[in-house]
Amino acid sequence: MIPPFQYKIPKNLQEACELLWDYREKAKVIAGGTDLIIALRNGLLRPEVLIDITHLSELRKIEERDGIISIGGAVTHSEISSSPIIRTYGRILSEAASQIGSPQIRNTGTIGGNIVNASPAADTLPPLMVLEAMGKVVSKEGEKEVPIDSLIQGPYRSTLLPHEILVSISIKKLHPHMKESFIRLARRDGMAIARMSIAVLLQREGNRMKEVRISVGAVTPTPQRMKEAESLLEDQPFDLERLRVASEKISSEMVLRSGVRPSTSYKSPVVKALVMRAIQQAFENRQ
Amino acid sequence: MKRVGEIRVSFELNGKTMEVEVPPHWTLLRLLRERLGLTGTKEGCGIGECGACTVLLDGLPVNSCLILVPKVEGRRVETVEGLGGRESLHPLQRSFIEHGAVQCGFCTPGMLMSAKALLEKNPKPTREEIKEAISGNLCRCTGYQQIIEAIEAIGK
Numbered sequence: 260m261i262p263p264f265q266y267k268i269p270k271n272l273q274e275a276c277e278l279l280w281d282y283r284e285k286a287k288v289i290a291g292g293t294d295l296i297i298a299l300r301n302g303l304l305r306p307e308v309l310i311d312i313t314h315l316s317e318l319r320k321i322e323e324r325d326g327i328i329s330i331g332g333a334v335t336h337s338e339i340s341s342s343p344i345i346r347t348y349g350r351i352l353s354e355a356a357s358q359i360g361s362p363q364i365r366n367t368g369t370i371g372g373n374i375v376n377a378s379p380a381a382d383t384l385p386p387l388m389v390l391e392a393m394g395k396v397v398s399k400e401g402e403k404e405v406p407i408d409s410l411i412q413g414p415y416r417s418t419l420l421p422h423e424i425l426v427s428i429s430i431k432k433l434h435p436h437m438k439e440s441f442i443r444l445a446r447r448d449g450m451a452i453a454r455m456s457i458a459v460l461l462q463r464e465g466n467r468m469k470e471v472r473i474s475v476g477a478v479t480p481t482p483q484r485m486k487e488a489e490s491l492l493e494d495q496p497f498d499l500e501r502l503r504v505a506s507e508k509i510s511s512e513m514v515l516r517s518g519v520r521p522s523t524s525y526k527s528p529v530v531k532a533l534v535m536r537a538i539q540q541a542f543e544n545r546q
Numbered sequence: 547m548k549r550v551g552e553i554r555v556s557f558e559l560n561g562k563t564m565e566v567e568v569p570p571h572w573t574l575l576r577l578l579r580e581r582l583g584l585t586g587t588k589e590g591c592g593i594g595e596c597g598a599c600t601v602l603l604d605g606l607p608v609n610s611c612l613i614l615v616p617k618v619e620g621r622r623v624e625t626v627e628g629l630g631g632r633e634s635l636h637p638l639q640r641s642f643i644e645h646g647a648v649q650c651g652f653c654t655p656g657m658l659m660s661a662k663a664l665l666e667k668n669p670k671p672t673r674e675e676i677k678e679a680i681s682g683n684l685c686r687c688t689g690y691q692q693i694i695e696a697i698e699a700i701g702k
Contacts, residue, residue, distance in 0.1 A: 268616065309614075362682050367613070
């Protein structure tokens with residue numbers, strides 16, 4: 260059973276900031292609520308007040324201006340996966356959004372919620388990291404623009420302060436030469452959390468790989484870019500041996516960050532195989 | 547009379563305007579079942595994984611166990627009770643019966659609502675599109691085959 264709380268629906272962003280400033284730790288922001296309600300039900304959170312930000316206009320739009328696409332924090336996964344702008348210029352994100360949970364969850368859950376809930380398996384984080392997304396954080400104190408990875412502190416812990424709101428996420432329109440691949444592995448396609456996800460962006464120049472960006476989810480305590488593996492591939496000719504070396508780097512990074520677990524002997528070969536597959540798909544532009 | 551700690555919410559339920567006073571920590575599922583007596587919508591897992599509580603919110607399928615009542619203010623809610631009754635079955639309901647798509651029946655209301663949302667958007671879905679549309683609804687009896695056939699038959 261969900262314990263009682265007050266419920267506030269601010270009329271505009273300013274009022275939302277005021278409310279959060281007043282209530283601080285006693286309040287919790289609610290957007291789609293798909294993670295929050297479960298936490299309330301399980302007694303993991305006991306807020307006095309919920310502040311609903313779903314309908315605030317700044318959080319609801321997808322806009323394109325000067326080569327930047329801005330996505331409101333309360334835009335749902337369904338809206339992202341069906342947005343023509345995102346499909347054209349940030350396809351890896353719509354690809355990931357279309358695979359989240361179930362249709363019901365995608366119609367309710369939001370991109371901002373997926374980020375600040377900071378699940379190690381958050382589906383939008385690896386794509387947002389390779390897209391080098393920025394988050395706009397607003398509070399009564401002002402507003403700031405920060406890289407998405409700096410919003411993640413640890414598993415289920417964001418760096419957002421209790422009085423701050425993630426208003427929007429922006430990505431640069433991807434150059435058409437950049438090719439992507441997103442692979443998500445779960446127990447089954449529908450409703451299962453990701454056991455592993457790989458996002459790759461790169462540019463192909465003849466037989467060489469340029470601007471290689473790789474991010475993994477559900478492999479390390481927080482999704483992250485794999486810079487060392489990226490540098491092993493950067494401006495190098497495409498060959499399977501090189502991919503194998505890079506994928507081993509990622510596998511050893513996983514062990515380094517997550518430790519050796521009972522699942523490691525299963526996960527390690529799969530991480531390697533999926534990383535190789537994702538890079539190959541992006542290079543051959545097969546997705 | 548609104549009691550302390552309750553909020554007033556008005557919304558459209560199966561085509562009729564509704565106004566209720568409930569505590570804001572109630573879910574839409576609880577409101578439907580415990581206050582409005584609409585027990586067609588089922589509670590399975592309560593955490594958005596099984597789809598038994600699926601209703602349509604502004605035409606889109608959602609898990610009513612994850613929707614707090616304040617969120618339905620001004621919106622359109624459709625439940626299985628709005629589909630059809632004993633005397634006036636909805637074509638989907640008839641098709642489910644004809645195809646043996648109902649066994650224990652617990653998942654059926656949610657399945658029907660997901661199927662309705664699909665057919666409204668896409669009147670002739672492919673098998674793959676049907677599978678995708680009901681991927682958020684678990685059925686432990688039928689093995690899904692009959693459900694898929696029942697939905698497919700309507701699209702033809």
